[in-house]
Amino acid sequence: MFFQGFDRRSGCELRPPVERGAERYILPPKEFYLLFLLLSYPGRIFTRSYLMDEIWGPESDTVHTTINVHVNRLRARFGGWPEFEIVAVRGLGYKAVIHPEAAALPTPQPG
Numbered sequence: 001m002f003f004q005g006f007d008r009r010s011g012c013e014l015r016p017p018v019e020r021g022a023e024r025y026i027l028p029p030k031e032f033y034l035l036f037l038l039l040s041y042p043g044r045i046f047t048r049s050y051l052m053d054e055i056w057g058p059e060s061d062t063v064h065t066t067i068n069v070h071v072n073r074l075r076a077r078f079g080g081w082p083e084f085e086i087v088a089v090r091g092l093g094y095k096a097v098i099h100p101e102a103a104a105l106p107t108p109q110p111g
Contacts, residue, residue: 018078025077030055031070035078038086038096047093067094 016032018025027035033055037046048064056062071086071094078084082102087095 020081020083027077031073034067034070035074038094039084039098042084042096042098045089045092045095051093
C-alpha cells in the first residue's frame with residue numbers, strides 16, 4: 001500500500017513537524033514520507049522505483065526525476081544538520097547516513 005498523505009480514519013493530512021532545537025519545518029506529505037523512509041532504515045539503499053511505488057503509487061505517471069527534486073529539497077533544508085545526510089548511490093538510488101557522533105554535539109542556538 002503506498003503512502004496516501006492522510007489518516008483515513010480522521011481525514012487529516014499527515015504533516016508532523018521536523019524539529020531540531022529552534023528549527024522547525026513542516027514538510028509536504030510526500031517529502032516528509034521520503035525523509036521518514038530514509039531515516040527509518042539508515043544505510044539501506046532505496047531504488048527510485050521502490051520510492052516511486054511506495055510514495056506515489058504503482059499507477060503514478062510521475063517520472064523518476066521527481067525523486068531527485070524531492071531529495072534536493074530535503075538536502076537544501078537539512079544540509080546544515082550534521083546528524084544525517086542523504087547520499088546518492090550511483091546507479092542504485094538513495095540512502096540515509098546517520099552520524100551518531102554529531103547527535104552528541106550541542107544544538108546551535110539562533111542569535
